[in-house]
Amino acid sequence: MISIRRSRWIGIGWLGCALMLGILLFLPPSFRTRAQGGGGVRLALLTDPGAPNPFGPYLAEILRAEGWVAYDVVSPSSLSPTLLQMYPVLLVAEIPLNTTQAGILRDYVWNGGRLIAMRPSPELRAAMGWNTGGTLSEAYVRFEPGHPLVQGLVTESLQFHGVGDLYVADEVEVIAWFYQDRDTNSGFAAIGRVTRGNGWAVFWGYDLARSVALTRQGNPDWVGQDREPDGILRTTDVFSGWIDLERIAIPQADEQMRLLSRLIREGLAAAAPMPQLWYFPNGVLSLLILTADAHGNPQSYYEGELASIESFNARVTFFLTLNFDSCPSAPAPDSVNAWRAAGHTVGIHPYVGTDEWGNDFRDFRTSTMRTRDRFLRCYGPPLSPTIRTHQIRMGTGWVGNARVHAEFGFPLNLDYYMRGDVTARPDGTQAHGYLTGSGLPMRFVDLNGEILPVYQQLTNIVDEQYMAQPFYPDWRRDADQVIAMMDAGLNAYYSAFVANFHVDYYN
Numbered sequence: 047m048i049s050i051r052r053s054r055w056i057g058i059g060w061l062g063c064a065l066m067l068g069i070l071l072f073l074p075p076s077f078r079t080r081a082q083g084g085g086g087v088r089l090a091l092l093t094d095p096g097a098p099n100p101f102g103p104y105l106a107e108i109l110r111a112e113g114w115v116a117y118d119v120v121s122p123s124s125l126s127p128t129l130l131q132m133y134p135v136l137l138v139a140e141i142p143l144n145t146t147q148a149g150i151l152r153d154y155v156w157n158g159g160r161l162i163a164m165r166p167s168p169e170l171r172a173a174m175g176w177n178t179g180g181t182l183s184e185a186y187v188r189f190e191p192g193h194p195l196v197q198g199l200v201t202e203s204l205q206f207h208g209v210g211d212l213y214v215a216d217e218v219e220v221i222a223w224f225y226q227d228r229d230t231n232s233g234f235a236a237i238g239r240v241t242r243g244n245g246w247a248v249f250w251g252y253d254l255a256r257s258v259a260l261t262r263q264g265n266p267d268w269v270g271q272d273r274e275p276d277g278i279l280r281t282t283d284v285f286s287g288w289i290d291l292e293r294i295a296i297p298q299a300d301e302q303m304r305l306l307s308r309l310i311r312e313g314l315a316a317a318a319p320m321p322q323l324w325y326f327p328n329g330v331l332s333l334l335i336l337t338a339d340a341h342g343n344p345q346s347y348y349e350g351e352l353a354s355i356e357s358f359n360a361r362v363t364f365f366l367t368l369n370f371d372s373c374p375s376a377p378a379p380d381s382v383n384a385w386r387a388a389g390h391t392v393g394i395h396p397y398v399g400t401d402e403w404g405n406d407f408r409d410f411r412t413s414t415m416r417t418r419d420r421f422l423r424c425y426g427p428p429l430s431p432t433i434r435t436h437q438i439r440m441g442t443g444w445v446g447n448a449r450v451h452a453e454f455g456f457p458l459n460l461d462y463y464m465r466g467d468v469t470a471r472p473d474g475t476q477a478h479g480y481l482t483g484s485g486l487p488m489r490f491v492d493l494n495g496e497i498l499p500v501y502q503q504l505t506n507i508v509d510e511q512y513m514a515q516p517f518y519p520d521w522r523r524d525a526d527q528v529i530a531m532m533d534a535g536l537n538a539y540y541s542a543f544v545a546n547f548h549v550d551y552y553n
C-alpha cells in the first residue's frame with residue numbers, strides 16, 4: 047500500500063493501515079464514557095431506533111467516519127432542558143416529535159444551543175417557524191456557492207436519495223438548494239439556518255443518513271435484478287441507473303458528510319473546541335491500496351507482479367481463488383510466508399455459483415466458507431481480513447455479502463467495484479470516480495437500521511480499464527482520468543483508492 051501526502055509517497059503495510067483505520071474509526075465505548083465522565087463530550091445525537099425511518103442510528107456511523115468519535119446518543123423520552131444543557135451541539139435524526147419535545151428543542155436553541163435536524167417533523171418545523179412548500183424525491187442538492195461554510199467543497203449539484211421537504215427560503219440563511227434535476231434550481235432551500243435567541247438551528251431537508259446509505263449501497267428495491275444484463279447478479283447491478291455518470295467523478299456522499307462536519311465544527315467552536323480525527327493514518331491526504339486478484343496463476347506471474355510493485359517500495363494484497371479441493375501448485379506455501387514476512391498480505395477471492403464451464407461452486411456462503419477453510423489448510427494463518435468475491439457476485443439481499451463476511455471474520459469488503467456497463471457512458475467510454483459516492487470506509491447498514499461489523503470500501507482503479515481490448519481501446523485516456531481522480535484526492539476529495547491489478551496479466 048502506498049500513502050500519499052502531497053508529493054511524498056510512503057509505503058506501509060496494508061494490515062497496519064487497516065488496524066490504524068480500525069483504531070481511528072472504532073474507538074470503544076469506554077472512551078466515550080470516560081469523555082462523558084470528564085465533561086468532554088459536547089455533541090449529542092437524538093435518535094429513536096423505533097422511528098418509522100430506521101436510518102437514524104446510521105448518523106452515528108457518519109459521525110465516526112467524519113472523525114467525531116466522542117458523542118452521546120439520547121432518546122426522545124429522555125429529553126429535558128437539563129440534559130440538553132450538557133451539549134452545545136445537538137444532531138437530530140428524522141424522528142417523530144410531539145409538541146412538548148419540539149418545545150424543549152426550541153428553548154434549547156433560544157438558550158444558545160446549536161441544533162441540526164434531519165428532515166424535521168411538522169412539530170419541530172412549527173416550533174422553529176420553518177415553512178415548506180411540497181416535496182421532491184430522488185433529485186439533487188447544490189451547496190450555495192456564496193455561503194462561507196461551503197468554501198472548498200464541491201460546487202456542482204449532487205444527487206440525494208429519499209424524499210426532501212422543500213423549504214421556503216425567505217428569512218433563512220440558505221446553505222444548499224434543492225435542484226429538480228442536475229441543472230434546475232427549485233427555488234427552495236434544502237439546507238438552511240436560522241438564528242433564534244442565543245443559538246441557531248439548521249434544517250436538513252432530506253435525511254442525510256438514508257441518502258448516504260442508499261448512495262453507498264445502491265437501490266435496495268433492485269436487489270436480485272440483473273439490471274446490467276449478463277446473466278450474473280453483481281454488486282454493480284443495484285447501481286445501474288442509480289448513479290448519475292455526470293456526477294460519478296465526485297464523492298457525492300462524502301462531500302455532503304463534510305458539510306455536516308463543518309456545521310458541527312462551527313457549532314462546537316462557540317463553546318469549546320473538540321477533537322475531530324483525520325480520515326487516514328499519519329495525516330496523509332489520501333491512500334492508494336494495491337490488491338491483486340489471482341485465478342490459479344503460475345508462480346512466475348506472482349513473482350513478476352511483486353517485482354513491479356516492490357520497485358515502487360509498495361506492498362500488495364493477493365486474493366486467491368482456491369476453488370478446488372486440493373491445494374494449488376502455486377503460489378507455494380514457502381513463497382506466501384516470505385511475502386508475508388516482507389509486508390504483503392494474502393487473502394481469498396471465492397468463486398460463487400456456476401461458471402461458464404459448468405463448475406458449481408455452490409452458494410455465496412458455502413463458497414466463502416470453503417475457500418477460507420482451504421486457504422487455512424493450504425497456507426495457514428494469517429489470512430487477510432479483507433476479501434473480494436470473484437466476478438463481484440452479489441449474495442442474498444442488500445447486505446448479503448457483508449453478512450457472510452461478518453460470519454467468517456472479514457471486516458473489510460472490496461466487492462463494490464468499477465467495471466462493465468454500469469460505468470460505461472452511451473458512447474462506450476468508461477466513467478471513472480466513485481460508483482458508491484464515497485472514497486471512505488464505512489460499515490454496512492441494513493434496511494432495518496442494523497449496522498454490520500463489516501466495512502465497505504470501493505475498488506475504483508481497475509486494470510482492465512487500461513488494457514488494449516475492445517471495451518477499453520484508449521487506455522491512455524483512461525489512465526489520465528484516474529490520475530486526475532487521484533490528484534483530486536490530494537486536493538479535496540480525500541479518499542482511500544483501492545486498485546486491482548490482476549495477477550493474470552503478469553505473464
Ligand SMILES: [Zn+2]
Pocket residue numbers: 339341395435436437
Ligand atoms: Zn476474479
